[in-house]
Amino acid sequence: MVVPFAAGGPLDRSARRLVQDTPSMGPMQVMNVTGASGATGAAMVARAGSREPMLLMGATGTHAILPWINPQLPYDPLRDFQPLTLVARMPHVLVVRSEMALQWRISTPHDLLRLMGKSRQPLRYASAGNSSIGHIAAQLFQTLTRVPLQHLPFAGAQPAMSALLDGTADLMFDNIASCLPHIRAGRLKALGVTSASPLPILPGVPVLNESVRGLELTTWFGLFATAGISDALASRWANAFAQTLQQPAVQQYFDAMGVIREDLRLHDFASLVQSDHQFYGQFIKNRLRQI
Numbered sequence: 001m002v003v004p005f006a007a008g009g010p011l012d013r014s015a016r017r018l019v020q021d022t023p024s025m026g027p028m029q030v031m032n033v034t035g036a037s038g039a040t041g042a043a044m045v046a047r048a049g050s051r052e053p054m055l056l057m058g059a060t061g062t063h064a065i066l067p068w069i070n071p072q073l074p075y076d077p078l079r080d081f082q083p084l085t086l087v088a089r090m091p092h093v094l095v096v097r098s099e100m101a102l103q104w105r106i107s108t109p110h111d112l113l114r115l116m117g118k119s120r121q122p123l124r125y126a127s128a129g130n131s132s133i134g135h136i137a138a139q140l141f142q143t144l145t146r147v148p149l150q151h152l153p154f155a156g157a158q159p160a161m162s163a164l165l166d167g168t169a170d171l172m173f174d175n176i177a178s179c180l181p182h183i184r185a186g187r188l189k190a191l192g193v194t195s196a197s198p199l200p201i202l203p204g205v206p207v208l209n210e211s212v213r214g215l216e217l218t219t220w221f222g223l224f225a226t227a228g229i230s231d232a233l234a235s236r237w238a239n240a241f242a243q244t245l246q247q248p249a250v251q252q253y254f255d256a257m258g259v260i261r262e263d264l265r266l267h268d269f270a271s272l273v274q275s276d277h278q279f280y281g282q283f284i285k286n287r288l289r290q291i
Contacts, residue, residue, distance in 0.1 A: 001055040001223075004041025004062060007032045009157070010177035010257060011221050014087055015057045017253055018223075022244040025237065028055075037129060038062040039073055046075035050228025055237075056081065060219035061133060064276040068284045069131040077277060081224040083270040084238040087245065088259035089220045091195035092137055094208060095179050096171045097164060101189035109192045109211040112171070113145060122148035126160040126169035129153045134160065136283065137173035137194060137217050144212050164188070175219070176201070176258035194218060201258045218260070220276070222269055238265045 001019055003012045012032060019028045033041035038061050045056040056062075063077040075081075096106060106112050116123055127134035130153050142149045152169050154160040157178060163169040165187060172179075176199065182188040183202070192208035193199050194217040208215040223241055225234060242265055244250055254261055264272055 001028055001057060002031050002033050002041045002045050003057045004033055004035075004038035006034050006156070006158070010090065010175060010259070011057045011059060013177075013257070014221065014254070017250060018087070018241055018244055021247060021250055022240055024240045036070075037066060037132070039066055039070065039075070042077075042081075043074040045224065045226055046080035048226040050226060053082075053226035053229050055084075056224040057087070057221060058224045059221040060276055060280070063224075063273050064280045065131060065133070065136070065284070067277065068281045078274060080227050082227050082229055082234050083266065083273055084223040084225055084234060085242045085245070085266075086220060086222040086262055086264035086269045086272065087241075088222075088254055088257075088261055089218045090175045090177060090259050091193050091199060091218050092133065092173050092175050093179055093183075093193050093202070093205070094141070094171065094173055094191045095164070095183065095188040096191060097167065098186055098189045100167075100170060101191075106189065106191070109206070109208055112191055113147065113211070116145075116147040116149075122150045123170040124150045124152050124168070126152045126154060126163045126172045128157040128160050129155060131284070132157075133175075133217075133219050134173045136280075137215075140217065140283075141173070141208075141212060141215055144214050180258050195260070199258060201255070220272065222264075234266060238269075 001015050003015045005011050015030045019030055033044050042056055042058060042062045045054045048054040067073055067077050104115050106115060125138045138149060154163060164172045179188060183190050190202055190205045192206050194208055196216055198207055242263060
């Protein structure tokens with residue numbers, strides 16, 4: 001099972017848990033194949049061929065965003081993979097440093113907008129790089145609120161988070177699984193979530209769509225196989241992982257990460273991939289490249 005991102009992140013942790021708790025799949029190992037914002041690992045699975053297929057822990061980035069950013073992408077996200085099962089949807093959270101929130105009395109999205117309206121200098125936001133989901137979320141926020149922001153792109157989510165924590169950046173849109181430990185430790189203040197409804201794991205934190213109408217954005221990650229495998233094999237693999245995801249202990253594990261579980265397999269998961277591929281294509285063409 002290829003994880004196209006670094007070890008320790010939410011996709012890597014999810015992959016290792018699924019490998020551990022799905023014995024019906026036989027011996028499996030997780031391979032972290034990083035590079036090109038996930039494209040290197042995804043391309044490796046795409047090229048494997050149906051005789052010796054591989055598994056990929058793919059995501060919104062690899063299948064719905066990168067194809068519109070990089071015309072030379074070495075794979076086709078819709079043609080070169082067999083969608084198996086959605087693992088989880090991942091809301092994102094608007095966070096600021098807790099000391100900044102205390103200093104400027106920021107407790108809500110409205111407080112942040114008030115500060116941004118008065119500030120002579122645009123606030124700086126960190127992201128995992130140009131066209132990352134954190135970049136897209138912040139640009140959508142900027143478009144809808146018409147407040148100035150300065151983008152600080154980094155080579156990955158970890159250095160972006162480090163910049164936020166050390167004061168190089170002022171705010172960030174980060175996925176719930178990555179920023180939750182910092183929120184619980186008191187290092188970050190959560191101002192709002194990009195999901196359609198509040199998250200039980202963040203009581204009292206509002207949905208951003210209430211104060212910034214139209215700001216609703218939830219990414220996902222899920223399992224794919226190399227294209228060309230038989231329908232029977234795809235069904236067997238999809239059901240094996242879906243059954244693991246329904247185990248109470250595994251559900252608790254994912255609930256603790258703050259992600260949203262949803263049972264989508266095969267054609268239903270493929271429909272989600274195709275829908276988001278079209279959505280982000282239009283968004284990037286119409287909004288992101290105008291900034």
